Amino acid sequence: MTPPGRRLIGQITPPGSKSITNRALLLAAMAPGNSLIRGALKSDDTRYMSAAMRDMGVMVSEPDETSFTLTSSGRLSSPAVPLFLGNAGTATRFITAAAAVVDGTVIVDGDDYMRLRPIEPLVVALRAAGIDIFSQAGYPPVTVRGTGRLKTSRIEIDGALSSQYVSAVLMIAPFGEGPIDIILSGPAIGARGYVDLTLAAMEKFGAMVEQTSDASWRVQPTGYIATDFIVEPDASAATYLWAAEAITNGSIDLGMPVEAFTQPDARAMATIRQFPRLPAVINGAQMQDAIPTIAVLAAFNETPVRFSGLSNLRVKECDRVSALAAGLNAIRPGLGIEEGDDLLVASDPGLQSSFSEVDIDTHSDHRIAMSFALAGLKLPGINILDSGCVAKTYPGYWNALRSLGVAVKETSPS
Structure with missing residues (x-):
């Protein structure tokens, strides 16, 4: 230079915002019908996320340089091969949680850098909620055997290391058999403002979330509704x-x-x-x-x-x-x-x-x-x-x- x-x-x-684009891609993939995401980021991280949605049975098209169109049944399918997400931390954590509501097995993996990034707090929280999940020493790859719905009424999550763990469980909570309480296991949460981004996106896609305290949220079993979304x-x-x-x-x-x-x-x-x-x-x-x-x-x-x-x-x-x-x-x-x-x-x-x-x-x-x-x-x-x-x-x-x-x-x- x-x-x-x-x-x-x-x-x-x-x-466009990477954080918001990847949230919108996942939520649209879990909403039955057609969703249009405008102003989206097209980069390595969002391409990993959109490719994973395709591998999980969602039709994803890109009508222009800043838009995605997703057509979904409202349910993600078990992919035929492990999902490779490079060093995309947001996509890796979000999809690991989303795999819990897939009826089948999902393996989430990344590159050598991603395999050094911790995912144990999310694995521990999902396992405690009854999900069959395994990771190697708390790092990717992660194997998740989902049953299609969440059968718990409570997920406790440690968000001190990353708010992405909290966002990940919040986004799958509308797929419970009843309301699910998401509860922080401690007062600390990294970059709490990103949880607010998650809640705003969830509500745009039809979720009903009530903040019940500074450290807890109650999510109703609404699923999601397809919508147009601007990033x-x-x-x-x-x-x-x-x-x-x-x-x-x-x-x-x-x-x-x-x-x-x-x-x-x-x-x-x-x-x-x-x-x-x-x-x-x-x-x-x-x-x-x-x-x-x-x-x-x-x-x-x-x-x-x-x-x-x-x-x-x-x-x-x-x-x-x-x-x-x-x-x-x-x-x-x-x-x-x-x-x-x-x-x-x-x-x-x-x-x-x-x-x-x-x-x-x-x-x-x-x-x-x-x-x-x-x-x-x-x-x-x-x-x-x-x-x-x-x-x-x-x-x-x-x-x-x-x-x-x-x-x-x-x-x-x-």
Whole structure:
């Protein structure tokens, strides 16, 4: 990347939300009839999800670049072969739960990275609810032998490690023989705002959910109703553009105000706006996917920044705490310091004066790649390795930067 040396000014429409797209795909697949999903993200993660729905008996077509049409009987079928979901954590956890209401056996698997990402809390919760489920040491692959319906009235789930486990059991709860209470086993829940996204999508597809306390929900046995659904732009993708605007003192129009986003990562904008005087301590527990963005931005802040609440980032596509520290230290030794699960960024507004060319190891993690591209807006010689990994959630990311006038040159591995 070559720093533009000027303010970035322009208009970019971020892709559709990955989180919302994958929720809508699963809910539409479990709703009898025809559903149209518009504004959807087409990326590696959503392709894994849509392919799995096809393998489970749902007709899925793609009428244009941002739409899916699903025609379903309302029931998912046992696939003929194991479902391969790459490193798509959202799809893997959601489909593992959905397999519990399939009449037959479903094997959910992924790539080598996915096989290092924990799924034990979900497995434990489903087993306690009477589901025949097995995983190897708490990681994929997972084998589920469903009976077509849930015969329990209660599912207790530990959501401390990931809110995706909670969302997964909520989305299958309408297939009970009666109402099902979903209860958190502890008060902590990672990125609780994503549960709100799940509930909103469920209700759009006809589910009836009552929040009975801060840590429990009662879901009625309604099943789902086919519907048309509109996906909002991805707030996590927007954070890179908000940060690019901040770091270059630019003006980038995303086509919708930050207040219109319903996704948790949109709250990152309130922090990004404070650059170059970011808060001394930033808690990332409720905006996890935005933390890599803000951490790289913090490298150019006027004062050091400590990031806390990052334990969940260690079990994402890679250990993002360590990957961020390593990338920052490649730029300047001591720039990123791990302290337990905290990350201390020893900010240096004058990085340009002592910088030499570096390679950034992305660990095949799309968020590491897109975040460190922000450093390339200020520093010459930032080389992002495995840059194609952005296809996981934002295939057009490099072209979006080019459209703003940033020189991005793709090279083949040596």
